[in-house]
Amino acid sequence: MGAGFGGLRVARALRRAPVQVILLDRNNYHLFQPLLYQVATAGLEPEQIAKPVRSILRGQKNFDFRMVEVTAVDLVQRRLETNAGPIAYDFLVLAPGGETNFFGLETVAKHGLGLKDIPDAVAIRNHVLTCFEQAMLEADPEQRRARLTFIVVGGGPTGVEMAGALSELIRLVLVKDYPRLNIKDVRILLLEATDRLLAAMPERLREAAGKTLWRKYVEVRFGATVADYDGIRIRLKSGEIIPAHTVIWAAGARATGLNDRLGLATARQGRIAVEPTLQVAGHPEVYVIGDAAYRETNGVPLPMVAPVAIQMAETVARNIVRTLRGRPLREFRYRDQGTLATIGRNAAVAHVFGLQLSGFPAWVMWLVVHIIQLIGFRNKLFVLLNWAWDYFFYERAARLITRD
Amino acid sequence: MGAGFGGLRVARALRRAPVQVILLDRNNYHLFQPLLYQVATAGLEPEQIAKPVRSILRGQKNFDFRMVEVTAVDLVQRRLETNAGPIAYDFLVLAPGGETNFFGLETVAKHGLGLKDIPDAVAIRNHVLTCFEQAMLEADPEQRRARLTFIVVGGGPTGVEMAGALSELIRLVLVKDYPRLNIKDVRILLLEATDRLLAAMPERLREAAGKTLWRKYVEVRFGATVADYDGIRIRLKSGEIIPAHTVIWAAGARATGLNDRLGLATARQGRIAVEPTLQVAGHPEVYVIGDAAYRETNGVPLPMVAPVAIQMAETVARNIVRTLRGRPLREFRYRDQGTLATIGRNAAVAHVFGLQLSGFPAWVMWLVVHIIQLIGFRNKLFVLLNWAWDYFFYERAARLITRD
Numbered sequence: 006m007g008a009g010f011g012g013l014r015v016a017r018a019l020r021r022a023p024v025q026v027i028l029l030d031r032n033n034y035h036l037f038q039p040l041l042y043q044v045a046t047a048g049l050e051p052e053q054i055a056k057p058v059r060s061i062l063r064g065q066k067n068f069d070f071r072m073v074e075v076t077a078v079d080l081v082q083r084r085l086e087t088n089a090g091p092i093a094y095d096f097l098v099l100a101p102g103g104e105t106n107f108f109g110l111e112t113v114a115k116h117g118l119g120l121k122d123i124p125d126a127v128a129i130r131n132h133v134l135t136c137f138e139q140a141m142l143e144a145d146p147e148q149r150r151a152r153l154t155f156i157v158v159g160g161g162p163t164g165v166e167m168a169g170a171l172s173e174l175i176r177l178v179l180v181k182d183y184p185r186l187n188i189k190d191v192r193i194l195l196l197e198a199t200d201r202l203l204a205a206m207p208e209r210l211r212e213a214a215g216k217t218l219w220r221k222y223v224e225v226r227f228g229a230t231v232a233d234y235d236g237i238r239i240r241l242k243s244g245e246i247i248p249a250h251t252v253i254w255a256a257g258a259r260a261t262g263l264n265d266r267l268g269l270a271t272a273r274q275g276r277i278a279v280e281p282t283l284q285v286a287g288h289p290e291v292y293v294i295g296d297a298a299y300r301e302t303n304g305v306p307l308p309m310v311a312p313v314a315i316q317m318a319e320t321v322a323r324n325i326v327r328t329l330r331g332r333p334l335r336e337f338r339y340r341d342q343g344t345l346a347t348i349g350r351n352a353a354v355a356h357v358f359g360l361q362l363s364g365f366p367a368w369v370m371w372l373v374v375h376i377i378q379l380i381g382f383r384n385k386l387f388v389l390l391n392w393a394w395d396y397f398f399y400e401r402a403a404r405l406i407t408r409d
Numbered sequence: 410m411g412a413g414f415g416g417l418r419v420a421r422a423l424r425r426a427p428v429q430v431i432l433l434d435r436n437n438y439h440l441f442q443p444l445l446y447q448v449a450t451a452g453l454e455p456e457q458i459a460k461p462v463r464s465i466l467r468g469q470k471n472f473d474f475r476m477v478e479v480t481a482v483d484l485v486q487r488r489l490e491t492n493a494g495p496i497a498y499d500f501l502v503l504a505p506g507g508e509t510n511f512f513g514l515e516t517v518a519k520h521g522l523g524l525k526d527i528p529d530a531v532a533i534r535n536h537v538l539t540c541f542e543q544a545m546l547e548a549d550p551e552q553r554r555a556r557l558t559f560i561v562v563g564g565g566p567t568g569v570e571m572a573g574a575l576s577e578l579i580r581l582v583l584v585k586d587y588p589r590l591n592i593k594d595v596r597i598l599l600l601e602a603t604d605r606l607l608a609a610m611p612e613r614l615r616e617a618a619g620k621t622l623w624r625k626y627v628e629v630r631f632g633a634t635v636a637d638y639d640g641i642r643i644r645l646k647s648g649e650i651i652p653a654h655t656v657i658w659a660a661g662a663r664a665t666g667l668n669d670r671l672g673l674a675t676a677r678q679g680r681i682a683v684e685p686t687l688q689v690a691g692h693p694e695v696y697v698i699g700d701a702a703y704r705e706t707n708g709v710p711l712p713m714v715a716p717v718a719i720q721m722a723e724t725v726a727r728n729i730v731r732t733l734r735g736r737p738l739r740e741f742r743y744r745d746q747g748t749l750a751t752i753g754r755n756a757a758v759a760h761v762f763g764l765q766l767s768g769f770p771a772w773v774m775w776l777v778v779h780i781i782q783l784i785g786f787r788n789k790l791f792v793l794l795n796w797a798w799d800y801f802f803y804e805r806a807a808r809l810i811t812r813d
Contacts, residue, residue, distance in 0.1 A: 033542060033810045052454045057808045059586035069589075072542040072810070089546045123811055138437060138476040142493045182463035185473075383798060383806060387791070394787060402787060403456045404464070406437045406476070407527055 008035045008058045008070075011295035011314035012100035018322030020065045023329065027092065029085070031074040032122075033057055037379055039311065040388070041120055042163065045129035045253075046170040047178075047401040053387050055123065056380050075101070078267050080288050096290050096325050099277075100318070101264070103296030103309050106257035106274065116236035117252040120163065127407065129253060133171070134406045136250055137179060140190070151248035153191045156239055158231055159256030160197030161204070162346040165214055167255055168195040169348035172221040177350075177399045193222065194247070196229040198256070203354065205308070205344055210354040213363035217348045231256075258309045260297040272299040273306060281336040283321050289328075292321045302339050311378075312342055347371045350396065412439045412462045412474075415699035415718035416504035422726030424469045427733065431496065433489070435478040437461055440527060441783055443715065444792070446567065448530035449657075450574040451538070451582075451805040455527045457791045460784050479505070482671050484692055500694050500729050503681075504722070505668070507700030507713050510661035510678065517562075520640035521656040524567065531811065533657060537575070538810045540654055541583060544594070555652035557595045560643055562635055563660030564601030565608070566750040569618055571659055572599040573752035576625040581754075581803045597626065598651070600633040602660070607758065609712070609748055614758040617767035621752045635660075662713045664701040676703040677710060685740040687725050693732075696725045706743055715782075716746055751775045754800065 006012040008030035016026045034055040043049040062068045073087040078097070085092045105119030118129050136152045143149040157168040172193050180188060195202075195218065202218075202225065203211050218225055230242040231252075239247050260275040269285060272278045276299035277285065283298065285291040295314035300307050307313045320337045327334055343357030347368060355367035362370060372392070379385050395401060410416040412434035420430045438459040447453040466472045477491040482501070489496045509523030522533050537559065544556040561572040576597050584592060599606075599622065606622075606629065607615050622629055634646040635656075643651050664679040673689060676682045680703035681689065687702065689695040699718035704711050711717045724741045731738055747761030751772060759771035766774060776796070783789050799805060 032812070033538060033808070050454050050456045051811065052807045052809060055809055057586065060804075060808065063585060071546060072539075073546065089543075123809075127811075134437065135476075139493075142475060142477070181467060182461065383804070387794070387806075390791070390794075400464075400787070402791075404437070404461045405456060405459055405527075407455065407531075408436070 006030070006098055007100040007102055007295070008032070009038075009100060009102045009295060009314060010311040011102075011318045012098065013058070013061065014315050014318035015098050015100065015294070015322050016062060016065070016068055018319055019325065020067065022067075022322070022326050024067060024096070024325070026065075026068045027094075028058060028062070028068065028070050029073050029075060029087065029092070030058065030070075031072065033059070033070075033072050035061060035380065036123060037384075038121075039375060040379075041122075041126050042167045042170055044123065044126035044403070045120060045133075045167065046174045047130050047134070047403045048170065048174070048395060049388060049391055050403050051123045051127060053384055053391065054379070056384060061380055075263060076266075078291075080268070080285075080291065083290065094290075096328075097292070098318075098321055098325075099267075099291065099293045099297055100295045100314065101261045101297050103258040103274075104261050105254060106259035107254060108257060110231065110233070113231060113234045113252065113254060116234050117158075117254040119254050120167065121258075130403065131406045131408075132251060133174075134404060137183060137186075138406070141183060141185065146190075147248070150190050150192070151237065152250045154194070154247065154249035155192070155251045155253070156194045156196060156247065156249045157253045157255060158196045159254065160195060160199070160202040160225070160227075161255065162344065164195060164197070164255035165202055165218065165346050165348060167253055168193055168218060168223045169221055169352070171253075172218075172223050173349045174401055176222065178401045178404075181399075182404075192224065194249075195223050195225045196231065196241075197225065197227050198230045200227045203344075203346060206346075206354060206356050207361055210356055210361055210363055214346065214348060214354050217352045221349060258296065264297055274299075274309070276306075282324055282334040283317055283337050284324075284334075292324070294318055294321055300337065300339075307339055313339060316340065345371045345374060410434070410502055411504040411506055411699070412436070413442075413504055413506045413699060413718060414715040415506075415722045416502065417462070417465065418719050418722035419502050419504065419698070419726050420466060420472055421469070422723055423729065424471065426471075426726070426730050428471060428500070428729070430469075430472045431498075432462060432466070432472065432474050433477050433479060433491065433496070434462065434474075435476065436526075437463070437474075437476050439465060439784065441788075442525075443779060443782075445524055445526075445530045446571045446574055448527065448807070449524055449533035449537075449571065450578045451534050451807045452574065452578070452799060453792060453795055454807050455531060457788055457795065458783070459527065460788060465784055479667060480670075484672070484689075484695065487694065498694075500732075501696070502722075502725055502729075503671075503695065503697045503701055504699045504718065505665045505701050507662040507678075508665050509658060510663035511658060512661060514635065514637070517635060517638045517656065517658060520638050521562075521658040523658050524571065525662075534807065535810045535812075536655060537578075538808060541587060541590075542810070545587060545589065550594075551652070554594050554596070555641065556654045558598070558651065558653035559596070559655045559657070560598045560600060560651065560653045561657045561659060562600045563658065564599060564603070564606040564629070564631075565659065566748065568599060568601070568659035569606055569622065569750050569752060571657055572597055572622060572627045573625055573756070575657075576622075576627050577753045578805055580626065582805045582808070585803075586808075596628065598653075599627050599629045600635065600645075601629065601631050602634045604631045607748075607750060610750075610758060610760050611765055614760055614765055614767055618750065618752060618758050621756045625753060662700065668701055678703075678713070680710075686728055686738040687721055687741050688728075688738075696728070698722055698725055704741065704743075711743055717743060720744065749775045749778060 077086040107114040294317035296309040347353040353367040481490040511518040637644040698721035700713040751757040757771035
């Protein structure tokens with residue numbers, strides 16, 4: 006299954022159903038991915054945006070969790086293969102989630118930094134802070150500038166949030182740590198292959214986002230496609246070469262590699278095409294939800310975001326109960342609740358309920374929405390305290406370079 | 410130098426001296442080691458007991474930090490060799506700290522878990538929680554019990570605190586996460602080679618500690634010396650074999666390996682014997698402090714604890730200033746402020762200012778002392794909040810199994 010937004014919601018929604026729910030995940034925690042970029046920029050600690058699955062679903066009698074890695078699915082025998090032996094099922098809800106999509110750019114996959122789970126985020130944090138430490142030891146000015154050039158690839162919400170947060174980490178916090186640092190040596194570039202940021206947003210908000218990034222000294226480059234990266238120099242398709250020790254890849258997601266091994270037809274981004282009821286064709290007992298599932302609305306593929314996974318989970322839970330009761334199944338219909346992206350202090354863009362907000366009101370809305378959605382009162386409290394502290398004192402608590 | 414208790418205190422104490430202070434450490438943070446066992450038992454997050462060196466000493470004008478690893482010291486040329494090139498010095502204060510001492514037991518060093526820095530503590534947390542997840546998947550009862558047998562070696566303060574905290578993590582928190590767990594399958598053993606726990610404490614307190622551990626279902630074994638460990642079975646010198654997937658080694662510390670490479674005479678535990686002024690014989694410009702330095706009081710070696718390092722640091726800072734002013738140097742004299750060890754909720758033993766406290770009063774004193782000593786108001790606040798939450802709700806926030 007998977008303990009992401011989708012898998013967790015299915016398990017919860019089936020709490021009163023006459024079924025035994027077994028949730029599988031290779032990690033023992035649920036991760037609140039929308040705030041992962043704040044772990045990468047030292048604003049939050051990993052423990053504050055993750056919660057052990059067992060403690061989330063502690064009270065649920067028909068629930069069991071197993072920390073295993075699913076290696077294959079035997080659709081005929083109705084059996085999952087895992088690293089701890091096989092598990093039989095009557096219904097199967099696949100919610101394995103997504104991973105970073107490097108679009109076959111092997112050198113970028115090797116030297117670039119993705120942002121999909123906690124180790125990714127901690128790796129970015131360690132890398133960025135190490136670049137500053139190494140820049141302080143570097144005598145050659147060109148080498149030093151290369152270590153202080155940070156490239157974020159992808160102008161979607163993740164890329165925009167990452168670039169904004171990185172700029173604030175450096176310009177509001179790290180400048181105080183490195184009094185000998187010449188801030189003009191620091192560059193943050195946001196590379197976008199098309200001609201617009203936040204493509205899903207209306208034009209007014211796209212422009213607001215661009216302006217805010219500009220005010221934060223983030224250089225936005227449109228029509229910039231990455232061709233190659235060796236860890237020290239990035240080469241664009243135009244032939245331009247930029248020396249940079251850091252490339253953060255936020256340019257794409259795809260379904261996890263598990264999808265490719267299932268023997269089911271995959272559509273774009275490695276996602277499995279599902280029926281309107283979210284069942285797999287020919288296997289009515291198997292559902293796919295979240296990033297791993299492929300559905301379109303009005304000819305456009307559904308985005309790989311938490312609200313889609315959550316709404317799909319609710320449909321699937323209902324359909325499983327309806328199957329048990331012999332009732333006809335419901336079709337999935339996505340209700341778009343809007344998009345939010347934050348760019349930094351007092352700055353965000355929001356397109357929700359037909360409203361277009363930017364600046365401080367959008368930022369407050371972003372804040373409230375994310376605090377509400379965080380699972381567990383303790384996480385809410387600690388994240389809020391962290392944010393308040395950072396807001397008033399221009400600080401970041403988690404500036405540790407941790408090693409293995 | 411080193412950014413532990415000693416190195417940091419020297420740097421701070423020299424803030425008004427006519428010198429340029431350069432602090433070197435391979436990590437960018439100062440770690441509050443006395444609370445490390447709470448990270449290992451999921452009570453605190455690593456970020457809460459560590460603070461970046463640069464932010465601690467931010468205001469100090471004559472201070473510079475370099476994140477480098479010292480590889481050798483050239484005492485004749487007065488130069489440090491590091492992984493980022495050589496650094497010349499006029500005065501050198503060596504405060505490289507200690508590491509786990511496995512006393513040459515190679516199999517234990519390989520399969521056992523030490524507790525000296527953040528990666529160690531996170532490794533213990535991950536390992537203990539993984540043992541529970543694996544035990545849930547284990548059909549064979551003997552195998553399951555082996556996965557749920559936790560052995561702590563060493564009856565000093567670290568071992569006692571670790572065993573107590575581990576017992577509370579399991580019996581107060583994890584039992585709620587694993588409703589199918591039979592608590593009788595869980596064993597915690599504390600192995601001590603001599604016939605007493607907390608040897609430095611008076612008898613009354615030693616007995617109180619033993620009783621408290623007994624009430625927490627920790628089996629204390631005296632006269633138990635470890636001979637061999639293969640990751641699954643531990644063998645004692647008596648020939649007894651105990652199946653256990655977890656061995657936490659808190660039985661000894663020694664100075665870091667750097668000491669052996671300096672070409673200076675080392676005394677017990679790899680520590681460098683220093684003059685009463687803490688100088689190295691024949692090199693009056695070189696001082697050694699903390700775990701790396703060897704001094705005796707009344708024929709007993711000074712313990713490898715924070716108060717010794719801090720007091721030594723103050724003596725050294727004063728002696729450096731006196732040297733610059735041409736005044737005679739002061740000799741180091743250790744003022745023992747007492748010992749504190751906590752065993753769990755409302756339970757601790759304290760021997761301070763000639764007072765012998767145990768139970769709740771000792772526990773409150775332990776709490777106050779540790780909160781006061783934590784560096785930074787933010788760390789104090791978050792640790793206190795965490796403790797309060799865990800105290801009232803019988804919880805542990807950081808129950809994540811993180812992977813690389």
